[in-house]
Amino acid sequence: MMFACSDILFADMIARTPISTPLNEWLIQALDFSGMSQSALAERLDAVVPKKVDRSTVNKMALGKRAISAEELLRIAEITGFDVPGEIPSTPTIAIAGTVGAGAQVPVFDAYPKGGGPQVECPPGLSPHGVVAVEIAGDSMEPVFSAGDLLFYTRHTHDGVPNDVIGHRCVVEDEDGMGWVKQVKPGDEPGLFHLISLNPGANTMWNKGLKWAARVRLHWPAELARKI
Template sequence: MDTGQMIADTIERLVAERGTNPRAVALAAGMSPTGVRDIITRKTKNPTFANLQKIAEVLGVEVTEIIGGTSAERPPIAIAGKVGAGAQVPVFDAYEKGDGPQVECPPGIPPHGVVAVEVEGDSMEPVYSAGDLLFYTRNGHDSVPSDVIGHRCVCEDADGMGWVKQVKAGDEPGLFHLISLNPGANTMWNVKLNWAARVRLHWPADLARKK
């Protein structure tokens, strides 16, 4: 049984045990009326950790009960280092390989080929805060795929500095604008990037379980 099905079955069981229904749980969790039902029926195959946390609170359990033993069965993800959100950080050499901290693999994320980095700085407030973890997968060692344009990305510039920014096309081919979401932070114009990868998952600092 895959992780998504185990989560769906656990939520369905907990809802039934409490004598309620998926719609009532979804509304109490601040989700759409069909949000919980969509998870149970697998229409939503990869529910976010934030939604699972809200569902757990409504059902009166720890979120670990919903994700079950899956995290223990899956290898943890290494935290590669820090990524700048306003601060200049040479992120990717922060730790010797294998020596850095690790975080348990979130539900819905494959444990292989995924990297985590920790946010430093406040240029992406209020979306990403210092200490939050971002998970991403690089499609190539030296590439900026077209599908990252317009999205929030982890990226490395030509000077080896790591950033989390919204990436937009620059004024010339091969150059990119790195947009800050915080109105008080500076946007970086026409930057050359070694690579960029879209953020797949954001885990707030107080939810991440570091090892």
């Protein structure tokens, strides 16, 4: 189970370790400070981060054989009560292109086509290269997606609807310039598509022309997103 990150500001934390301290040494100092064993920390950490963490994972972190993500760093600081180093490792970010809807119309969402808009920290396990995000608007996709949730996808530079998106949940732009999140099915004629709503109570959009469609790669709940 994943829990929302707390709103602790790194800038407000007073470091007890030098800026130059490697993170594995910081982890060892955090364990010494708290009196916790690696096993105890692993159990606590595993409950609050997306990736599986066990005692061997923490041991690899302490030996410098496994990187410590920004979220793991914050969680370890919370669990042990030992402040983070004075300098936080840089975290890759992904541009938020705009907003999309499901049952209610949302204007064209490429508000920041050149990536000049807001950014969000790249979720663990997802490469930021070639990936953009859109934010859910409204409650028309409940209970699958909620308002404020982020969807990550790779949009190719060319327009169109690749064959590998058929049957999947996709971010799409229709011929009227409206952004949607729908399951894409073949239409009754070539070049047309049925857009199946994620909300059972919403209507299917039949035989719609699309400028492009991109498969959703990751759904990230609003409470986990760290916007920059």
